[in-house]
Amino acid sequence: MTLQDIKPGEYCVISNxxxxxxxxxxxxxxxxxxxxxxxxKTAPLGDPMEIIVRGYSLTLRKAEARTIHxxxxxx
Amino acid sequence: xxxxxxxxxxxxxxTLFNQLTGSNQSVGNWPGVTVxxxxxxxxxxxxxxxxxxxxxxYSLSTISLEEEIASNYIMNREMDLIINIVDASSLERNLFLxxxxxxxxxxxxxxxxxxxxxxxxEEKIDYHxxxxxxxxxxxxxxxxxxxxxxxxxxxxxxYDILKTRKSVHYNKEIEAxxxxxxxxxxxxxxxxxxxxxxxxxxxxxxxxxTDQPKLIKLYNNVKSNFKLxxxxxxxxxxxxxxxxxxxxxxxxxxLIKETTTDKIDKILTNKYLGLPLFGLVMFTVFxxxxxxxxxxITEQFxxxxxxxxxxxxxxxxxxxxxxxxxxxxxxxxxxxxxxVVGFLPQLMILFFAMALLEDxxxxxxxxxxxxxxxxxxxxxxxxxxxxxxxxxxxxPAITATRTLDKDEDRKITSMIIPxxxxxxxxxxxxxxxGALFAxxxxxxxxxMYLIGLMVAILSAILFKKTIFKSASANYIxxxxxxxxxxxxxxxxxxxxxxxxFLIKAGTILLASFIIIWFLSYFGIVNGQFKLLTxxxxxxxxxxxxxxxxxxxFRPIGFNDxxxxxxxxxxxxxxxxxxxxxxxxYGVTGDVVENGSAxxxxxxxxxxxxxxxxxxxxxxxxxxxxxxxxxxxRELNSTKWFVFILSYExxxxxxxxxxxxxxxxxxxxxxxxxxxxxxxxxxxxxxxxKLVKQKGSACASCDGCSPTSGCGLPEYEEYKESKExxxxxxxx
Numbered sequence: 076m077t078l079q080d081i082k083p084g085e086y087c088v089i090s091n092x093x094x095x096x097x098x099x100x101x102x103x104x105x106x107x108x109x110x111x112x113x114x115x116k117t118a119p120l121g122d123p124m125e126i127i128v129r130g131y132s133l134t135l136r137k138a139e140a141r142t143i144h145x146x147x148x149x150x
Numbered sequence: 151x152x153x154x155x156x157x158x159x160x161x162x163x164x165t166l167f168n169q170l171t172g173s174n175q176s177v178g179n180w181p182g183v184t185v186x187x188x189x190x191x192x193x194x195x196x197x198x199x200x201x202x203x204x205x206x207x208y209s210l211s212t213i214s215l216e217e218e219i220a221s222n223y224i225m226n227r228e229m230d231l232i233i234n235i236v237d238a239s240s241l242e243r244n245l246f247l248x249x250x251x252x253x254x255x256x257x258x259x260x261x262x263x264x265x266x267x268x269x270x271x272e273e274k275i276d277y278h279x280x281x282x283x284x285x286x287x288x289x290x291x292x293x294x295x296x297x298x299x300x301x302x303x304x305x306x307x308x309y310d311i312l313k314t315r316k317s318v319h320y321n322k323e324i325e326a327x328x329x330x331x332x333x334x335x336x337x338x339x340x341x342x343x344x345x346x347x348x349x350x351x352x353x354x355x356x357x358x359x360t361d362q363p364k365l366i367k368l369y370n371n372v373k374s375n376f377k378l379x380x381x382x383x384x385x386x387x388x389x390x391x392x393x394x395x396x397x398x399x400x401x402x403x404x405l406i407k408e409t410t411t412d413k414i415d416k417i418l419t420n421k422y423l424g425l426p427l428f429g430l431v432m433f434t435v436f437x438x439x440x441x442x443x444x445x446x447i448t449e450q451f452x453x454x455x456x457x458x459x460x461x462x463x464x465x466x467x468x469x470x471x472x473x474x475x476x477x478x479x480x481x482x483x484x485x486x487x488x489x490v491v492g493f494l495p496q497l498m499i500l501f502f503a504m505a506l507l508e509d510x511x512x513x514x515x516x517x518x519x520x521x522x523x524x525x526x527x528x529x530x531x532x533x534x535x536x537x538x539x540x541x542x543x544x545x546p547a548i549t550a551t552r553t554l555d556k557d558e559d560r561k562i563t564s565m566i567i568p569x570x571x572x573x574x575x576x577x578x579x580x581x582x583x584g585a586l587f588a589x590x591x592x593x594x595x596x597x598m599y600l601i602g603l604m605v606a607i608l609s610a611i612l613f614k615k616t617i618f619k620s621a622s623a624n625y626i627x628x629x630x631x632x633x634x635x636x637x638x639x640x641x642x643x644x645x646x647x648x649x650x651f652l653i654k655a656g657t658i659l660l661a662s663f664i665i666i667w668f669l670s671y672f673g674i675v676n677g678q679f680k681l682l683t684x685x686x687x688x689x690x691x692x693x694x695x696x697x698x699x700x701x702x703f704r705p706i707g708f709n710d711x712x713x714x715x716x717x718x719x720x721x722x723x724x725x726x727x728x729x730x731x732x733x734x735y736g737v738t739g740d741v742v743e744n745g746s747a748x749x750x751x752x753x754x755x756x757x758x759x760x761x762x763x764x765x766x767x768x769x770x771x772x773x774x775x776x777x778x779x780x781x782x783r784e785l786n787s788t789k790w791f792v793f794i795l796s797y798e799x800x801x802x803x804x805x806x807x808x809x810x811x812x813x814x815x816x817x818x819x820x821x822x823x824x825x826x827x828x829x830x831x832x833x834x835x836x837x838x839k840l841v842k843q844k845g846s847a848c849a850s851c852d853g854c855s856p857t858s859g860c861g862l863p864e865y866e867e868y869k870e871s872k873e874x875x876x877x878x879x880x881x
Contacts, residue, residue: 092382096624097213097624097626098381099209099211099346099347099381100208100209100211100213100624100626101626102381102382102385103208103209103211103246103385104208104209104243104626104628105242105243105246105385105389107382107385107386107389108378108382108386110389116419116421118419118424118518118519118521118522119419119420119421119424119425119519120425120519120521120522120523121522122521122522123518123521125419125518125629129240129242129243129389130240130241130242130243131240131242131243131628132411132628132629133626133627133628133629134518134625134627134628134629135625135626135627136521136625136626139625139626
């Protein structure tokens, strides 16, 4: 399952990040294996998506979200 | 002393910079790029110190040109002291950069910003403990409320930059690897950077060529010691440190479930309301600058300047100077000055509105909302505003690209803006469409706007596909908390940018005006070089040039030197195309205000097709000299500047050529032209497909980033790929 599959309002935990252009940046922004992420919403046109990680709000495209593997968890 | 102000984007860096320097600052550019460089002097009576405001960064590992500037500045240790501004409201992520900076062992003072909000939310940050744990001074401040600024300046004054500090220590496995790297690199900070960034960091080290392969081999060997990937190890270690530090120093208020930002965003980025509200915001900005208010202010302003100049002109006349000098002053210099300062009111209104949107945090939302729609054009959501302003006037629009985040975005956007039909081109359509397309004139005028927009969009796609391949491939953006913009900040933003326009674009513009004045008011009459009067323009050098280049314009339907001279005069200002036609056809009265006076002359000189080609050419060809100066100033590179001007000329010529040539054929030949065009497009697409297949050797693999799990390539290989990337970027 990837971050793209998580619906707005759900929580998940990062399990792996595949390589992509922004991999290092995604990691430096605090998305690391084991980090808890809350999916807040998608933009009006369906992409990008907004997530809450480490107490701040981050937006990223679904293209990158697809490379972030996660496990869904219940809050 | 040289101080660098470093922090995350949106941490309040610019506000703090303004507080630390007062009005004592200058805005310029970093060499060779479109990135703003701000320098200032510290407001201190005892310590003379320069402060540089570096572009905001989240990490020393970079993904854009502006981040690279900041990162390189730190890697090369170009400062004596760092003021690291940390946003207290997202401490966790902000401290990540702080830890990276601590690795460098450059003296640091932390300015913990937003303490007023922490207090308001009834939260607590124990900054004494924070300071002890990090081993550097921490000063709680509120940049927007001017709290703690004096304290911060005082801390800078008494800072002992020679004192050695203990560096951040990681666990045993990590330290062992750092030590191994350090054997070759001989600099702990750069060893750590190499650990994180791999080959990207190697450029900053002094490792010789025989050691490079050894170091790379070492890197690939130690990789297997760790469970995590190499590029995740240090971030993981840092975030663990940060979590434990925050546990000790930060008391959260768990009662707050929904912040003000959450509430505002529920409306502004709402699924249904988000887009219409974005449209409304855009409309308001446009309306403010080009609506009744903007127009009124501009008119009053220009009137005032005119009065002032008339006063001086009268003075000059009474001095009885030679007609050459008085013509130079009245027509050349004052004409130029009026044009320069005439832009000022609209420019300032726009910059003011944009500073408000930026400082409040809405600009990020605009990018978030529009990303999906604009990314295929190689543009970001923020490019939308300059594009829209382009319908009013290219000059402020091009200058407004400065608010975009990335160098590529700024270049692409400013290069396509001249195609967007600006307000000054409207009289041209009015006169031609009115004279020759009586019934369908509205459709004709509308089609001009459409052609302009389409050429702009197609050019953006073309630039993205060919020149800026990396452009806007990257989108990862924080949505910052909404902030109340402060008057001082907004004003400094507005004035700083306007002043810069006046000085930089203004000087080029003024010089060009003098040259054009010379070309249009001097000529050789009866073998005598002399100053001409207004109605002798056909005798001027400009007139001669117009006749000389007429053959080039024949294929696009020009058969009269008057048309070329009118087009040339459009270089001064697009408004003067119609004015010049009026003079050349001997029509008296103000043809710009009342175009119908020109109708009979146009009707006898142009066929509808010729007129259409003329309009398209006037629309797309090189913009007026003011816009050209703005372009020169924003692109900040002669190569790009020459490229875009040639590109615009060629596009305009080809478009007009296609229209005139296809338009003058009968139906059968049109069909065969369309057929041939389709065949050519098909062949080009096939070639492109073939080339593409050849290029991607490894379709199944998603490629390796320099630091990903695949291990490092050889340094030569890496350098080659970097060179290629650089060349792509430069061409």
